[in-house]
Amino acid sequence: MTDTVQPFEAEVGRVLDLVINSLYKEREIFLRELVSNASDACDKLRYASLSQPELLGTDTDLKIEIFADPDAALLTIRDNGIGMDRDELVANLGTIARSGTARFLEAAEQQKNGDVKLIGQFGVGFYAAFMVADRVVVQSRKAGEETSWLWVSDGRQGFTVSEAPETGPRGVTVTLHLKEDAREFLGEWRLREIIRRYSDHIAFPILLQVKPKADDKEAEAEPKAPEKVNEGGALWTRPRGEITDEQYKEFYHHVAHAFDDPFARVHFTAEGQLSYTALLFVPSMRPFDLYDPKRRHGVKLYVKRVFITDDVEALMPRYLRFVAGVLDSEDLQLNVSRETLQHGAIVQKMRKVLVRRVLDELAKKAKEDGYEAFWADFGPVLKEGLFEDHENRERLLEIARFRSTEGKGWTTLDGYVERMKEGQADIFYITGTSIEALRSSPQLEMARAKGVEVLLFDDPVDEFWLPEVGEYKGKKLHSLTRSDVDLSSIKGADSPETP
Structure with missing residues (x-):
């Protein structure tokens, strides 16, 4: 069958360039990513076999195997999991079907040296292989099918997908043709170190076999049998x-x-x-x-x-x-x-x-x-719970943080209540599109005149939860924009002095 040459989706090419150039110092994580994918594939087959036991056939012991050939500069990661057919290879290895990818790439590419944690927000996955390899060959046979497929790429010119000349084993075999400066990842102790550091918890056995170099006179005539490297077992079951x-x-x-x-x-x-x-x-x-x-x-x-x-x-x-x-x-x-x-x-x-x-x-x-800092990132999402989760509303309000006219930091609702003026019965707030615009809002003038603190809400979600919540610990949440606002009972800066 003639190879089908396909270009990478445009965003995949940008991801590859970003990963290769920005994660160079962290590139040992390529093995973690590939082993993690292999583990997921084994998990999926184990579950599928509960209703379709024939998918396992005679190959019932799910495992991950890693083979290193220093002379050929080849590193192979193989699993006998669920596998992929041709369409799945193209979809999973040639495209990125996730919204927000373009925005992520723009943010990441603006950073001169890249940011490992920022890239980690996206998830590197399979593409990490190209940090250490100038050619990647993936052979896959989906469980329950007879045809094996080959996916081949240099990470630059797109990829080819073709029917494999022979029916390979079930699962996925990823063969990396390592770059000259990545030969360290062919050493047995280096591989052991990486597996134990990043993948020791993987529930399936990870078997390692390193082929002796041809010029290694001290090596045994026959290569050692694959040896289990990880401790394995479900981490969450341990004390x-x-x-x-x-x-x-x-x-x-x-x-x-x-x-x-x-x-x-x-x-x-x-x-x-x-x-x-x-x-x-x-x-x-x-x-x-x-x-x-x-x-x-x-x-x-x-x-x-x-x-x-x-x-x-x-x-x-x-x-x-x-x-x-x-x-x-x-x-x-x-x-x-x-x-x-x-x-x-x-x-x-x-x-x-x-x-x-x-x-x-x-x-x-x-x-x-x-x-x-955590709240700044996740607060808008947590506030969705204020109108979705009535049972935990009080808990959410207690951990929530808000901006106010009292300084430039964050405050809690409890902190606001403690600072309320004498005669003040309600918690006052205004909503808008940005904190900066809210701070200069003319609606704050009458509150400032009384020295009354006002909460500033600029998240779109605030418009949804505020009407739902209504009050906090007996104090009503009151918008300054409402016509029934009355601050006359509050003792403040413009209140007449009492003798």
Whole structure:
């Protein structure tokens, strides 16, 4: 079959250029990204095989294999997971079907030397391979199909997709033709170090085999058998005291496909009427697609350590869509239906606890340095909960931060109430398109005359939640633009002095 030559989608080319030039000092993460993809593929096959056991065939032990050939400068990462057909290869490796990509690229390209954390907001994934390789060959056979496909690219001139001459093994094999300055990634101990640093928690065995160099006289005649390198096992099932901060961090990088360090984490096991374990992370940097309606939720659902899905809206409300992690249930069935996931009582009960735990953790973080920077990034999203989640409204109001006419920093509603003037019964505010414009608004004049502090709301979401909330701890939220505003009872600068 003749190769089909296809150009990369324009935005893929820009991503490749950005990744190759900006992540050079961090390029060992290419292996983390490829191993993470392989792990996801194994997870998907394990779940699919619950209803279609024939997909596994005789190859039932899911694993990830890494082979290094120093003489040929080849590094191969292979999994026996779900695999991809021709259309999936083109869609997953040749295009970026995510809104907001162009805006992200414009922001990233404006930075002279690139920003690893900014790029991490986007997610590097497969394209990290081109940091170390000048040619990448992907052979794939989808589970249940007989045809294997070859995807080949140099990362510059597009890619070719063709039918492989022979039927290869199920899954995906990624072969990297390493650049001259990337030969360090063919060394056994270097590979072991990277795997243990970034991928030790991967639940599937990672097997490593390094072929001896032809001129290595001390090498054994036969290469050593592939050896398992990672500890494996589900990290969230271990006691918290046995997990280091570094292990938590790397698991977050894996599950969220992120570069930043988590701002907060929640790890607990519930026992009683329901039995489940949750390990959740709150990011420190806002994902670039946070406002994309098609953005997938970040909490992966497992049942008895078996991956089920990473697309369950019912596990987290929309206003906590940035939370990443895992929920592992002992009560759901492995063949749980989507209807049960969306509307079942078990999921609803778990969700209620997850939301409370996350908000409680944010309440603790709100007392620490760094919270205001977090709020600046995630506050507008959290405020969506003020009109969506009546049950947790009070919790959200307590962790919320707002601008006001009292200084240029942030304030809490409790702080505002403490500073209220004698005779002041309401919390006053105005809304607009920017804080700067609000500070110079003529609507503030009568409040200034009384020395009354006014909250300044400039997020579009504020127009939705303010009418819904109405009051805070018995104090009405009152817009200065309303005709019924009366400040005469407030003792302020223009009040007549009493004898």
